Amino acid sequence: MNAEGNFVGFPGLTMPGEKNSQSMWSMMEALFPIYRSLLGPGYKDSLDVIDKYLPLEVTEFPSGQEVFDWTIPKEFKVNEAWVEGPDGTRVLDFDIHPYCVWIYSQSFSGEMDLDELKEKIATDPNLPHAYPMRQTYYREAWGLSAPYDLVEELKPGRYKVHIDTDLYDGVLRIGEAYLPGEVEEEILINSYLCHPRGANDNLSGVVAAVEIFRMLAEMPDRHYSYRLALWPEGIGVIAYMANYPERLAKTIGGYQLGICGDGAPVSLDQTFAGDTIFDRAVKHAMEFCGREVVTRKFNIYGGADVLHLNSVGYRLAVANITRGGSRPGGYAEYHSSADDLELVRPEYLLESLQVAWAALMTVERTRRYKGTYQVTPFLSKYGVFPYQHGWGTGGQGTVIGNAYYAMMGEADGSKDLLQIAEDNDMPIFAFDECVREFSRVGLLEEVEQP
Known part of the structure; x- marks a missing residue:
């Protein structure tokens, strides 16, 4: 990182x-x-x-x-949805936030007291300023959602509820x-x-x-x-x-x-x-x-x-x-x-x-490979010894160079490449070059996964 x-x-x-x-x-x-x-x-x-x-x-x-x-199910569309308070002010409105009406809500129009209205409104006290998202995909129902704090501030009285939705074949x-x-x-x-x-x-x-x-x-x-x-x-x-x-x-x-x-x-x-x-x-x-x-x-x-x-x-x-x-x-x-x-x-x-x-x-x-050789192959003969990665120079080999040796020693078809990489504590991507080069000169062949 x-x-x-x-x-x-x-x-x-x-x-x-x-x-x-x-x-x-x-x-x-x-x-x-x-x-x-x-x-x-x-x-x-x-x-x-x-x-x-x-x-x-x-x-x-x-x-x-x-x-x-x-x-x-049918397709669902909201035409409008709102709730008006006793003074005619809209306290909920689909145009302000669409979560105020449940997804797949049935249509409804009517009036009710505050206590009855609260029974139809979903809230989340743990997120008092947010509208909960609610849905009723597979049962016929109507419902509303609102911030908990908003509902707590509603005044007693009669409320108008209007939900206009379409459910149609689509x-x-x-x-x-x-x-x-x-x-x-x-x-x-x-x-x-x-x-x-x-x-x-x-x-x-x-x-x-x-x-x-x-x-x-x-x-x-x-x-x-x-x-x-x-x-x-x-x-x-x-x-x-x-x-x-x-x-x-x-x-x-x-x-x-x-x-x-x-x-x-x-x-x-x-x-x-x-x-x-x-x-x-x-x-x-x-x-x-x-x-x-x-x-x-x-x-x-x-x-x-x-x-x-x-x-x-x-x-x-x-x-x-x-x-x-x-x-x-x-x-x-x-x-x-x-x-x-x-x-x-x-x-x-x-x-x-x-x-x-x-x-x-x-x-x-992550595929499975098998070497075509017996005993350790003479890589220089094939032009694929990893000199360019620090091997054969007396210095420290790189992880890509190390992958040549890991692959050469483990490719008997019993493990997939990811297992070989993990067993050698190396990223699988370090094996890209050696797999390509060994395959090019005929030292490796891909075998089917069991």
Whole structure:
């Protein structure tokens, strides 16, 4: 890490930097004002914004379609919502903050006393100045939210409540991008795009996922194929899994990026198995940046869409790279109007991107090799002795030079490259040159993973 706490990089790996940070922040600022829900016009508008940064293919699934045990809901739109006090002053107004009405709230118009009104208003005494975010996706109800302090100051009397919403048949939209690789096996990068004004949860994850895909697109060579999917939380991934069994058959795992911009440590929500290459790669990336990664075992109560991807019948090796989302109860501003652009810090967002990038590049390199030689090969004969890295000169060899020797001694096909790197206490990226050179002169051959 450098003085600012960001990665300084690994041998052979170019890390995301200020340009990527600026791109993500520009996306955040463009997306934040848009009112989104599971299905609705704001979701489409958000995908249109992202399409300016990364071309997307938008797939649509109709309301009413059955996907496993679930049914895709209707689209949701708020026309207006407000509450007027006894003196005619509006004490709540959707135009002031959209969280004042529950997401997917039914319409309602009527009058009621203050005590009755309070029963319909969600508040959070722990965040007395913030609107809680509440939703009623799968049950018919109406409801309001307000800052605790505001509700405590309301005067007795009659209040007018007016909620005008539309729930209508429409489509669930998923924004996708695909990058082919040397093999058809796919790595999935996903995030959820549905909270109306959640900067950390989860625009931070969305912009990090988009930016990492932009970086993948710039790679001249990719071993694996990659797919990006931006969907509404829960029902989006379920619809994807129900409609694309052939894709899932080719998906070896991946990463969800969610809640990536707050000040909590970068964390790993593990896959169901807990020891897949996708789990190991995050831990490896964090170890060699000088930080111990915070891990949490697979938990059915958290992790958003990794729950479904790792579910019974699938067990896809998709892990979650997150920050405050891994802590019990989330972070203090979770699901509230306090989760705004003031909460997310560009340097934390960049660090999350750097962890995800280093982990993905670790996965790219984690293959299995077997030497074609018997006994220690005479490297000078092949023109690949690491003189340029300090070996054979009587001085101290560099880590890249050391990788030549580690690879030469361990490449019998029994370990993947990540295991060899870890057993020698070296970053996997230090092996790039020796793998390339040994393969070029015929000293190494790639073998299938067991």
